[in-house]
Amino acid sequence: MKKWHYSWIILAVTFVSIIVAGIIRSSAGVFIDPFEQDFGWSRPSISFAFAVSLFLYGFSGPFMAAFVEKYGLKRMMLGSMFLLSIALACTSIMQKEWQLILIWGVMMGIGSGLFLTVLSTQVANRWFDKQRGLAVGILTAATATGQLILLPVLATLIEQYSWQTAIMLIFILSLLMLIIIALFMRNDPSEINISPYGSDEVIEPVRATIGNPFKMALSALAEGLKVKEFWLLAGSFFICGLSTSGLIGTHFISYCISFGIPVVTAAAMLSFMGVFDLIGTTLSGWLTDRIDNRWLLFWYYSLRGLSLLALPFALASGSYTWLIIFSIFYGLDWIATVPPTIGLTRQRFGIEKSAMMYGWMVAAHQVGAGVAAYFGGIVFEAMGSYKIAFLLAGGFCLLASLFVIVIKKKPILSAR
Secondary structure, eight states: OOSSOHHHHHHHHHHHHHHHHHHHHHTHHHHHHHHHHHHOOOHHHHHHHHHHHHHHHHHTHHHHHHHHHHHOHHHHHHHHHHHHHHHHHHHTTOOSHHHHIIIIIIIHHHHHHHHHTTHHHHHHHHHBSSSHHHHHHHHHHHHHHHHHTTHHHHHHHHHHTOHHHHHHHHHHHHHHHHHHHHHHOOSSGGGGTOOOBTOOSOOOOOOOOOSOHHHHHHHHHHHHTTOHHHHHHHHHHHHHHIIIIITHHHHHHHHHHTTTOOHHHHHHHHHHHHHHHHHHHHHHHHHHTTSOHHHHHHHHHHHHHHHHHHHHHHHHHTOHHHHHHHHHHHHHHSSTTHHHHHHHHHHHHOHHHHHHHHHHHHHHHHHHHHHHHHHHHHHHHHHSOSHHHHHHHHHHHHHHHHHHHTSOSSOOOOOO
């Protein structure tokens, strides 16, 4: 085996593309206040547009998995990144609320769908035989890290220059990513006459499916709805989305601002979470190959729930130390749930169906995220505080820990 197997180059390209897509989609959090001030739009209206994005990128996941089977990884990655670039370009000329919903809701949601849902599973399944859990962990870490890592930079650009300057930065990143994908991405190992990492077998080229991608995705959903494990995993993932990108990703900065914390400091805390997410989720991928995935998920959800219950009191205390501790602790657990969730999905439904099945679980994840993003704004508008929203999210996470622990230890694989 070569010292530098091309699978790791594919992993690196995918990692960076997920980070860029994550930056683009999650930058919504730092644009709430500028859009509110410049356009005079209400917070619930802006939150609704961002909720549409969360909802669509989640529900596009299983269909993206089916389209990848039909058109290939590289073509779908290029098309999705191009759509994100167009959306960013259109942001500079938007004037109406419906345009915000179209650009930041529909275009951003669909454009980020592939990168932030099933791409990690597709790449790990095609390019890795060994270390598959680690590969998923690394790529999953990129999802949250991308959503958080550049927020302080964007917040600084908005504060010192304008929100248009921040948009220009992420637009340039999207263009650079288009070039990188075009130059280095490949659909599967057979294109360059190698085997997946850790395998000596000659792999046949991945053949494009002939069927209708929409029908394929819906058939997978119909199969999943008949299985208890699907409902338990999808239900826990609904709560995962509600408690992470929906609530923390959309409203954490505004929650901190309501306690007098500067926007750049609040964004830095989110970025801090992103750094520790890279560590926590990569470690989670490594653990997924070695420890019962159900128990990993039980502890992830339990600890996340306790941290969310503690956050309002940490903010009320005015202690930056407690806020930093929360950022580190929560960051380690941000999306550490993904590798064991994919692992359980692969165990139950088999490797060939795992991407589409996981795509539907991500859809549930994003429904939860959309609910939290929208109703977080409603709660703030009605009560002048996010406290109740965060306490409820903590309680739901404790409930999710019970969902996953009742899954059978050794489910039988369904027929492929």
